[in-house]
Amino acid sequence: MKNVDVVVIGAGNGGLVSAIRVLQQGYSCLVLEKHNIPGGFATSFKRGRFEFEASLHELNDFGTADNAGDLRVLFDELGVTDKIDWVQSNEAYRLLTLDEKEPMDVAMPLGVNEYIDAMVKACPESKTSIEKFMNLADEIMRAQAYSNSVNGNTDSKYMVEHFPNFVRCGSYSVNEVLEVLKMPKKAKDILSAYWCYLGADLDTMSFIHYASMVYRYLKRKVSIPVNRSHEISLALAERIMELGGEIWYNSEVTEIVMRGKTVQGVRLADGTTISTHHIIANCAPHVVFGKMMKARYVPKYQLQLANARKFAGRGFTVFLGLNKSAEELGITHHNYFIYDTNDTVKQYELMERIVTNHAQATVCLNNALPSCSPKGTCMLYMTTLFTSNDWKNVTKTDYVKVKEMVASNLIDAFEKATHTSIRPYIEQIEIATPLTYARYCGHPEGVIYGYESQYYDGLMPRLLMMQDDASTCPGLRFAGGYSMRLSGYSSAYHSGDIVGRQTVGDLKKEVQA
């Protein structure tokens, strides 16, 4: 039987990074992936003369060599930055609202000062509040850097002394804090645009989490891999092989083999077993404790933790290859947020139902990377989220009709909001639904964002309770969108980093014992 120090279940963003961390410390590591390629959601696919990005809109917190974000620092340490070709964009987003009663059409730039200037231009009375917001966000980022430097074992006195505002605002939601800052409604609406990237409405979303994401976008601007996210995934896989690790594809883990409370190994769909005492799972705890581990081994704490949580959004994307250039079509921006309403709580409710949701984060990659499709063409991806499990009501015979309808609605909404016509120019189309995502990565209900960022289950409480969550199940840790850094590319990579290093710590302790 094959025996390794660490088994990683899933070659998604979190799994790949964690494997590199383990290998860098000289331990053996086997990554088991049910798919035939690495990356999980981070991949691409071809249709005709187009190569579509499967998920990434843009990477935040990466930056350039002289303005490096945390993610770039991590990629440098992993030894992958230079394996990937990057482009940068200075554009934050163009925000549009479909509701005629509260019209919105504003384009925002990246860069902290540029963003403040644009905000003041759009809403002159917002100057003080947006400056205060940036001030808070900057302190949050510094507090997070401190927390990372001490591996999460923060000294509360030091925190209160050096990052008092971080502690003071740390328990509030975005809307609660913006109210204290007396931010005018229009500015609030503009600043809220990124909310769908985290998927919880801003009455619910923790301020720290949201502010730190927005600030990292603005400060480090955004980066995009020239060859789609498939390039990042293959670069990480390449690094794993260079370090002597292995990735087995078409190798789904179906069981975690236990003896008493200790992990003994994993069993694959074809019956092969691998022996190990350390597992990093890059998949949902719901799947691990609901399916992979026999019920009698599942710790009560993990059961309750899973039952206490709420799934975040289920994904839906329309990929369009258009046979006219972005310029000809009047598609002027790289990144569009189009909402039914500016009110994130109302929008969240509209997103519960298949028929009421038109919200979309839409990307025209050509406006950041003109060479991404042949001359005279462009690509457009429209992504939306469903905040309830409405797709469970779709039968197999209705499925194609329903997905065509939702895609058609999103296209209509885009045309209406941007005053463009794109429908006649569709040369290629692919539609991914919650069913697609459920099948592709195996996540429950087609969830693409892990567990929702609730007040009690947001970034801070998860980080602060990282040890509690892991301690009830020694030998098993979670990386990726379901773990302590929550969902999104950067977060998934960072959680892979944290968990990879923690597992190395576990291995070292084992030797000492």
Next chain:
Amino acid sequence: MAFVFKKQIFGWQDMLRFKHLTKKRKEMIESASTTPLPTTYKVNEVAKSLHPKLLHVTVVSTKTLSHDTKMYTLNIDPSYPEEHFPYFRPGQYVSVSMNIRKNRISRPYAIVSSPAEALKGIMRIAVKKTGGIMSTYFFNSVHKGDKFTISGACGNFYYEPLRDTKDVLFVAGGSGITPFISMAHDFKDTKADVRLTILYGSKTKKDILFYDELESLKSKNCKVIHVLSDEKLDGFHHGFIDRVLLERYIGGRDVTVFASGSENMYAFLRKELQALSIPDYRLHLEANPAGTLPETNYKTYRAVITIRDRKYYIKTRSNETLLTAMERANIAAPNHCRSGSCGYCHSKLVSGDVYIPESKDGRRLADLKFGYIHPCVTYPRSDVKLIVPFQERK
């Protein structure tokens, strides 16, 4: 700027609230239910039923369609009652796998039957005798009651209402008619808002497949026109499906064309459609598997294939794909389309030179950068080393 964030009357209340974040989370966890977690989810189950990985089938009848083509009607093998045919997209294919002289061989076949038939537990495929290993075996040795496995339905060769026009033309050559039978049935079954014209080229009337079935599909929304290249017969067009014929049936209309037949037919059709100013993007082609290259004096090389932690040392031929070489050596390797488009055989070329025909090169940009290939369309030009994903032998 000494700005102090304060929400409560006293600042320490804000701080205390922060401190209580984890307390609140602990309470949430402690008060949560201990009911076991679901083992699966409805959405995941419907997805699985639409895209089964593998199905066990049995032949319930065979029918000779012409001197060189037979149809096989399949049911799910009753020993696997939990399996069902998927409600697939008409135009898709399945990859058929069987043991032929102890070697595991797979080939893609377009589904002839409709999605509605699949719901009734029936799937039909048609096999033309080409001299290839599986078609010969099918023809000579597969009978009623025989069992083999198929993949779920694959491929993107289907009508897409958000992309395609309401005027649709199918151009079929010979056994290329198979996916169109499925598609035409589905248009009829679902009352699709489509005006369909089928131009079907055969050598002689005897070579026409599914003649009666096509007759039964005819309606005001479905025209069927037979074209015979080697026979002159009343009521049939004589010659090829050329611009004159195309002009006559679809001239002046905005039309989406689906074509299924030989590579020669595709090259000719493309030219004829250009003459009628039908843009290339309106043409969708059924992919043909990569075959043996016409090299009379092929060279032989060696290959080292790594699958999981096993290494296989095999011989390859310059005129055969690396996938064929693996099949010949009886190595189970993943494959579906065998035409470089589905990506299922995605493998890492560690070293060696290869040839990949441009028209079948479906690699992504990053694949090129990091040396990944699709063995199903890759011909060796030297000794090679390859890392191939695992494939269960079922």
